[in-house]
Amino acid sequence: TQLLEQSPQFLSIQEGENLTVYCNSSSVFSSLQWYRQEPGEGPVLLVTVVTGGEVKKLKRLTFQFGDARKDSSLHITAAQTGDTGLYLCAGAPRRNNAGNMLTFGGGTRLMVKP
Amino acid sequence: DTGVSQDPRHKITKRGQNVTFRCDPISEHNRLYWYRQTLGQGPEFLTYFQNEAQLEKSRLLSDRFSAERPKGSFSTLEIQRTEQGDSAMYLCASSLVAVVGAGAYITDTQYFGPGTRLTVL
Numbered sequence: 001t002q003l004l005e006q007s008p009q010f011l012s013i014q015e016g017e018n019l020t021v022y023c024n025s026s027s028v029f030s031s032l033q034w035y036r037q038e039p040g041e042g043p044v045l046l047v048t049v050v051t052g053g054e055v056k057k058l059k060r061l062t063f064q065f066g067d068a069r070k071d072s073s074l075h076i077t078a079a080q081t082g083d084t085g086l087y088l089c090a091g092a093p094r095r096n097n098a099g100n101m102l103t104f105g106g107g108t109r110l111m112v113k114p
Numbered sequence: 115d116t117g118v119s120q121d122p123r124h125k126i127t128k129r130g131q132n133v134t135f136r137c138d139p140i141s142e143h144n145r146l147y148w149y150r151q152t153l154g155q156g157p158e159f160l161t162y163f164q165n166e167a168q169l170e171k172s173r174l175l176s177d178r179f180s181a182e183r184p185k186g187s188f189s190t191l192e193i194q195r196t197e198q199g200d201s202a203m204y205l206c207a208s209s210l211v212a213v214v215g216a217g218a219y220i221t222d223t224q225y226f227g228p229g230t231r232l233t234v235l
């Protein structure tokens with residue numbers, strides 16, 4: 001069974017601060033996705049990383065996939081109140097597996113205070 | 115709006131009743147997934163279809179849970195004899211998968227619907 005551990009579980013910061021969320025596993029994933037989820041809604045895709053060592057930037061968000069494709073991080077620069085939400089990482093199994101059921105981390109609940 | 119729709123958005127039922135949820139995926143997507151998310155947790159995989167074939171159902175939580183995708187388009191998830199522990203958000207996702215060689219697949223990203231929130235009283 002592939003498991004993904006996210007840390008921290010909760011994060012409360014002031015607007016303008018930087019933060020990093022971590023997603024770790026002992027398993028290798030063919031790709032890893034980051035989602036953001038608002039209360040009462042489904043997860044909304046932020047980014048997919050596929051190559052070990054890959055770095056992707058989405059405005060103030062920077063995503064990195066570990067060299068061994070076992071871990072990932074999300075860094076937010078100068079957080080804004082609109083960044084508040086639940087951040088989920090999800091790993092897809094190895095590419096030659098016909099199934100692509102995602103394994104999700106437990107989530108990081110971020111609150112950005114004005 | 116990702117293009118995946120789910121109906122109803124909310125369902126309140128009494129213990130012992132049957133409930134059915136519907137998911138309409140993005141029209142050109144051939145894979146459809148069902149997940150369950152309990153409060154404070156990440157989503158948990160239940161089952162998935164490629165077109166109309168249900169390729170994995172061992173993760174369904176019990177034999178009270180069943181899913182169908184009869185024409186390879188929309189899907190339904192049914193829970194029979196609901197229990198209070200079934201209260202959760204049920205999420206549907208769809209993706210586009212292409213086979214590129216023997217045993218090799220290129221999988222597109224999964225796009226989630228808004229979910230159906232089930233409350234069992």
